[in-house]
Amino acid sequence: MSTIPEDLSYTKEHEWVAGLDDGRTVTVGVTAYAAEQLGDVVYVQVPEVGAAVTAGDAVGEVESTKSVSDIFAPVTGEVVEVNAAVVDDPSLVNSDPYGEGWLFRVQIGEEPEDLLTSAEYTSLTTAES
């Protein structure tokens, strides 16, 4: 079973958001639950540095052997950094989804809304499986 770290925020689209407490820049990735559902990830497309993203918009994609899924921006703001390592080696999404497999960082422009707590996300995944 996948773990769901307590100190992160989540979206219904199975992204995690870190760093909301300690400033204006957050890190975004996909959850271990999503990675397990996808299977072996073979391709990751992340937004470009400098891109303005709006919460809820499709800004990239994660592709596995069997399927492809959009990555949605969990927050509104500007992309300030992307993880080149995960673009080179997409399997990091499977092996370390909350660590080396992070996708991009956003400088927040507006106060985030509708993010889920760890407990809320846990009940969402329990309901789905």
Add this chain to the structure above:
Amino acid sequence: MSRSTPLREVHEALGATLTDFAGWLMPLRYGSESVEHNAVRTAAGLFDLSHMGEIFVTGPQAGEALDYALVGWLSALDTGRARYTMIVDGNGHVLDDLIVYRLAPEEFLVVANAGNYPMVARELTERAGSYDARVEDRSESFALVAVQGPKSAEILAKLTEADLDGLKYYAGLPATVAGFEALIARTGYTGEDGFELFVRNEDAVPLWNALSEAGAGLGLLPAGLSARDTLRLEAGMPLYGNELTEEQTPFDAGLGRVVRLDKPGDFVGRAALAERAAQPDQEDGPGADALRLVGLVARGRRVPRHGYPVTRDGVVVGEVTSGAPSQSLGKPIAMAYVSRSAVEAGGLTVDIRGSHEPVDVVDLPFYRRSK
């Protein structure tokens, strides 16, 4: 509600991700599908294929009945051998692709796809009506377990006295495996050497466990439908519903060789298929706009998938039937129906969710095992 095979609890105990496939709850993968794929290429994989249909055709005219019902020449098949063949409708369009084994002079086993076998059994029953032959769908009582990969003969040899060295590709042999009555067939859908074992439902779990133990030190891994699909795609093997549908004749799929117009007597679809075969360039279809089944290798990393348009200069010239990242090539691969003129002109792209990604046309199969 999906149906379960006799091995469902085994799959669950192994932590498989289960998925619905043609109305059956089947293992999609146990862990990493790439690891399972590579295990089959380098050692061996163990598959549950119990969703496939087993239809027996028996009687003095069983061979003649199959000659009339199918496009192949089955009455000419030697006992103990198998053939890849198809069942078509009156217009020569493919209803299913099949493997037929001749188990005895008057006994044939027809193996049909999971989603199609009730229809195949009905069609066979109807088409065999005027022959001295009996059609019996025994899919409910049979399980099918496959061992595929270069180590499969070594693994199976630990469990049977049967002469595996003497068992040729596309041959079948009734034998005892791990104490259970089985039909051992040297067939598969992976592009590797391998065996398919037909057993009674109640023997499926102990047979699976015996094979797991026999292969434990040899790199055998359980493998799911995801690996099966990428293995067959690399091997250039068609999947019914993707490369083969009721839209095509066997000729359209580049498989005109299975149509035995040289066999005696009439058969369902003969007139239409004879007309189709008489058209110029029969494997590729008539005219420059006829669609041809080709292999594609993507230059980039995004994967062309089932249903994506094949384009050239922004114009749709075909459609992808199957696509996946290829472990063996390290690039995405696909099969697609593309118009002949576009294939010859080159410069093809696949519209991957709005972006036209360059692909190269290659000969099938993508992967061929070294002998």
